[in-house]
Amino acid sequence: MTCPVLVVEDEALLAMMVQDLLVENGCEPVMAANGREAFALIAQARIFDLAVIDLNIPDGDGATVIRALWNRWPVPVIVSTGYQDLSHEMREALSPFAGPLEVISKPWSEAVFLDLVRRLLRHAQGRPT
Structure with missing residues (x-):
């Protein structure tokens, strides 16, 4: 069974790389190139x-x-x-919400990305569908 993953990325090459990595690891990427497309999917x-x-x-x-x-x-x-660190203001803006959040700075390695994906998917497995 595949795991659906929302991917919102406007850089075409990076979006293709993320898509390929997710597919290779048994996930079903659902792609959006901008905010409008992401909001429509949500x-x-x-x-x-x-x-x-x-x-x-x-x-x-x-x-x-x-x-x-x-x-x-x-x-x-x-x-x-592309920012080296998520600003304090950005973390504060997101803090009232419930989901787990991890930050990965570009350019990132495939190994680090896949480690985060696997770790967060394990976290999500206990969530009701």
């Missing part, structure tokens, strides 16, 4: 086991996508960002 009320979200995306921002997602489900999120 509005479909589909349940995801995990989300990989870039903070700096067109037609919205990653933090708003995360909040919208967490308003529906406390899904674990990997924030993929």
Whole structure:
């Protein structure tokens, strides 16, 4: 059985790499290239086991996508960002919400990414579907 993963990434090459890594590891990536597409997928009320979200995306921002997602489900999120560290203000903006959050700074290695994916998916397994 595959695990559905919401991927919000506007860099085409990185989006393809994330998609390939997830498929190779038994997941079903559901891709969005911008905030508008991500909000549409969230509005479909589909349940995801995990989300990989870039903070700096067109037609919205990653933090708003995360909040919208967490308003529906406390899904674990990997924030993929070009910033070296998630700012204190960004963490504060997301803190009232329920989901686990991990940050990975670009450029990241496949091994580190997959380790985070596996760890967060184990966390999500106990969540009702």
